[in-house]
Amino acid sequence: MKDLSALDMVGYSFYVVWGLWGLAGYLFFYRGRDIAFRKRWHPRLCVFSGLLFLLFTGLFVLNGFTPAVFLLAVPSVAVIAYLSIKNTVFCSSCGKQTFNNNWFSSIEYCPKCGAKL
Numbered sequence: 781m782k783d784l785s786a787l788d789m790v791g792y793s794f795y796v797v798w799g800l801w802g803l804a805g806y807l808f809f810y811r812g813r814d815i816a817f818r819k820r821w822h823p824r825l826c827v828f829s830g831l832l833f834l835l836f837t838g839l840f841v842l843n844g845f846t847p848a849v850f851l852l853a854v855p856s857v858a859v860i861a862y863l864s865i866k867n868t869v870f871c872s873s874c875g876k877q878t879f880n881n882n883w884f885s886s887i888e889y890c891p892k893c894g895a896k897l
C-alpha cells in the first residue's frame with residue numbers, strides 16, 4: 781500500500797473536517813427552530829466557515845500548492861461570506877431561512893408563509 785504524502789493527509793483531513801462541519805451545521809443550526817439563535821449565529825458561522833476554509837488553504841500551500849492559491853481564495857472567501865451574511869434572511873413567523881439571490885433588492889415577504897420579513 782502506498783504511503784500517504786503530507787499533501788494527501790491534508791486533502792483527506794479537509795474532506796473529513798468539512799463534512800463533519802457541514803453535518804454539525806445541519807444538525808445544530810438548520811434543523812433548529814430557535815430563530816433568535818439562528819439569526820445570532822449565522823454571521824458567526826459564515827465567518828468561521830471562511831476561516832476554516834482558509835486554514836486548509838494554508839495547509840495545502842504549506843504542503844505543495846502554489847501560494848498564488850491565496851490570491852484567489854482570500855478575496856473569494858471574503859466575498860462569499862459577506863454576501864451570505866448580507867443576503868440571508870430568517871422569517872420570524874415560520875423560521876424559514878431564505879437567501880436573496882437578487883443583490884439589488886430585498887425580500888419583503890417570506891416565500892414559505894407570506895409573513896412580512
Ligand SMILES: [Zn+2]
Pocket residue numbers: 871872873874875876890891892893894895
Ligand atoms: Zn415564513
